[in-house]
Amino acid sequence: MSRGETTRTRDGSVDVRRSPSRFARPGWGGLITVLVLAGLAIHGASGLDLSPERLLSAPARTWDFLSRGFPPATDRVPNLAAAMLETIEMAIIGTALGVLLSLPIALLAARNTTPHSWVHVAAKSLLTVMRSVPDLVWAMVFVVSVGLGPIAGILTIMVDTIGFAGRFFAERIEELDRGPIDALRSTGATRLSVMACAVIPTAFPSFTGTSLYCLEKSVRGAAVLGLVGAGGIGVELNVAFQLRQFDTAMTIIIMILVVVLLAERLSGVARKRMLDGGASVR
Amino acid sequence: MSRATNTAAATNRANAGLAAMVSVRGLAHQYPDGTRALRGIDLDVATGEAVVLLGHNASGKSTLLKALTRLIEPTEGAITLDGTNVIAAGPRDLRTVRGRVGTVFQSINLVDQVSVLSNVIHGSLGRQSSPRNWFAWMASSATRDEAMECLERVGLAPFASRRADQLSGGQRQRVAIARVLMQRSRIVLADEPVAALDPRAGREVMDLLWQIVAEHELTLVCSLHQLELAESYGDRVVALQNGRLLLDGRIGDLSRADLAGLYAADAGSARADEPAAELGDLVDRAASGGPR
Ligand SMILES: Nc1ncnc2c1ncn2[C@@H]1O[C@H](COP(=O)(O)OP(=O)(O)OP(=O)(O)O)[C@@H](O)[C@H]1O
Ligand SMILES: [Mg+2]
Numbered sequence: 386m387s388r389g390e391t392t393r394t395r396d397g398s399v400d401v402r403r404s405p406s407r408f409a410r411p412g413w414g415g416l417i418t419v420l421v422l423a424g425l426a427i428h429g430a431s432g433l434d435l436s437p438e439r440l441l442s443a444p445a446r447t448w449d450f451l452s453r454g455f456p457p458a459t460d461r462v463p464n465l466a467a468a469m470l471e472t473i474e475m476a477i478i479g480t481a482l483g484v485l486l487s488l489p490i491a492l493l494a495a496r497n498t499t500p501h502s503w504v505h506v507a508a509k510s511l512l513t514v515m516r517s518v519p520d521l522v523w524a525m526v527f528v529v530s531v532g533l534g535p536i537a538g539i540l541t542i543m544v545d546t547i548g549f550a551g552r553f554f555a556e557r558i559e560e561l562d563r564g565p566i567d568a569l570r571s572t573g574a575t576r577l578s579v580m581a582c583a584v585i586p587t588a589f590p591s592f593t594g595t596s597l598y599c600l601e602k603s604v605r606g607a608a609v610l611g612l613v614g615a616g617g618i619g620v621e622l623n624v625a626f627q628l629r630q631f632d633t634a635m636t637i638i639i640m641i642l643v644v645v646l647l648a649e650r651l652s653g654v655a656r657k658r659m660l661d662g663g664a665s666v667r
Numbered sequence: 668m669s670r671a672t673n674t675a676a677a678t679n680r681a682n683a684g685l686a687a688m689v690s691v692r693g694l695a696h697q698y699p700d701g702t703r704a705l706r707g708i709d710l711d712v713a714t715g716e717a718v719v720l721l722g723h724n725a726s727g728k729s730t731l732l733k734a735l736t737r738l739i740e741p742t743e744g745a746i747t748l749d750g751t752n753v754i755a756a757g758p759r760d761l762r763t764v765r766g767r768v769g770t771v772f773q774s775i776n777l778v779d780q781v782s783v784l785s786n787v788i789h790g791s792l793g794r795q796s797s798p799r800n801w802f803a804w805m806a807s808s809a810t811r812d813e814a815m816e817c818l819e820r821v822g823l824a825p826f827a828s829r830r831a832d833q834l835s836g837g838q839r840q841r842v843a844i845a846r847v848l849m850q851r852s853r854i855v856l857a858d859e860p861v862a863a864l865d866p867r868a869g870r871e872v873m874d875l876l877w878q879i880v881a882e883h884e885l886t887l888v889c890s891l892h893q894l895e896l897a898e899s900y901g902d903r904v905v906a907l908q909n910g911r912l913l914l915d916g917r918i919g920d921l922s923r924a925d926l927a928g929l930y931a932a933d934a935g936s937a938r939a940d941e942p943a944a945e946l947g948d949l950v951d952r953a954a955s956g957g958p959r
Contacts, residue, residue, distance in 0.1 A: 574762070
């Protein structure tokens with residue numbers, strides 16, 4: 386029985402006052418999706434090689450890592466701090482470049498500011514590609530093209546930021562109020578002037594919020610880029626694990642934790658400052 | 668550009684004689700969702716004339732005012748503003764025409780995030796499309812001085828460096844009027860400029876708008892909801908209903924009863940079921956009562 390139809394009462398007349406059924410019956414599409422997902426999960430689980438020995442030895446091995454990790458090594462802290470600093474710098478430079486570049490791309494991608502629908506499609510696709518390829522994959526690509534080190538890391542973070550910030554900027558631009566934009570159009574301003582005077586200022590608070598969030602995300606991302614050789618603290622982490630120096634690895638993990646938490650905290654505070662905390666509902 | 672050209676244009680028009688400042692023929696607009704907001708509007712407004720546009724909610728007033736400068740692209744019809752064929756204008760000519768038409772729209776028509784002075788300076792973008800006019804701090808001192816004079820005229824010079832979102836509703840509308848001055852407009856389109864204001868602030872803004880229109884011999888089309896304002900300010904009243912022109916007459920030619928009828932019709936606009944009949948009555952009475 387489909388939704389919102391009429392039912393026949395016992396005497397055969399049609400009861401049109403009945404309300405639509407509470408729950409929509411799932412369609413074939415939904416059913417097939419669930420079956421496919423379940424099938425994949427079962428297939429994956431069966432290929433996991435979950436032998437009893439492996440499961441039994443896991444706690445002991447984890448304990449081995451933890452007991453050798455504590456106390457964390459302090460001898461290499463100055464070196465590690467330098468690598469951490471490099472990580473933070475990579476994140477800042479990459480995010481700054483990414484945010485600056487995502488602004489024009491977002492203006493080309495947003496439906497209401499794009500010069501042509503083809504440009505809109507092209508810019509949107511570019512953003513999708515940048516966002517959909519995982520950052521470690523970008524890092525490997527850039528390590529191949531510019532070599533090992535922080536430049537590859539910066540480029541990775543830049544691309545990752547453009548993919549993310551560009552999409553959010555474009556969406557924000559598309560939902561802006563008509564009022565200020567029409568006010569500028571009605572003065573006879575050029576499209577460029579309308580963007581500079583109305584679109585960017587009205588979207589600015591949201592842009593800064595998104596940018597700070599990107600910075601936070603980049604610090605987290607930058608910490609692992611070294612795993613594929615793209616500079617920063619991840620390089621040290623990789624080496625420490627390969628040499629089974631778990632105490633150094635533990636130091637690095639703690640440093641990453643502290644820096645990421647600090648970055649989140651700082652960007653939270655800055656966002657609040659910049660947005661006045663929003664309208665209170667109390 | 669600017670004053671000199673404007674004067675030359677004015678002389679041309681004077682020589683040409685009777686050209687209307689605003690001339691609309693068969694204007695129609697259909698929104699993408701199929702709503703027919705305008706259905707064949709004919710309207711002429713002479714230079715220096717002030718027209719009050721009345722009509723119920725959803726009668727098409729805002730659509731008409733926006734369609735005049737193609738902020739909304741009309742689906743059909745002809746528009747001539749200050750001698751320029753607006754429909755045929757290319758992007759550059761369209762910007763020139765828009766530059767000559769100042770707008771004071773309902774409440775959100777300033778850029779909240781920048782200063783009051785920047786908002787006024789934006790009025791010059793139509794004639795001086797320089798990035799220096801994007802923000803007050805980049806503008807030339809001549810431009811800043813002119814913008815300050817405009818703010819002075821509307822009594823808001825002390826607020827020049829405030830952010831626009833820190834103004835009251837009445838002050839915001841006065842900033843929009845200052846922007847019209849900065850534009851050196853010849854035509855002003857106002858869409859319910861006092862709808863969001865209390866009666867006193869509303870009067871102040873209306874007084875200011877009408878004074879400025881008179882001082883600069885501007886042509887004004889102003890939509891209003893308050894009949895008493897229409898009565899005290901308009902030379903001529905045009906009423907829209909369902910996207911059609913329903914009534915077009917001198918305010919003096921309409922009898923008290925007509926105006927009262929219009930008032931009643933206006934008050935009835937909240938009831939979606941029967942506003943048409945009442946305005947229809949008014950037209951009959953206007954037709955029998957007055958010479959126009
Ligand atoms: N963006 C839009 N998309 C679709 N329909 C619209 C849009 N804007 C307005 N309309 C419709 O067009 C008609 C005319 O609207 P308009 O805003 O011009 O009326 P108005 O006379 O200005 O009303 P009000 O007095 O409430 O401001 C209405 O039926 C409205 O629903
Ligand atoms: Mg309106």
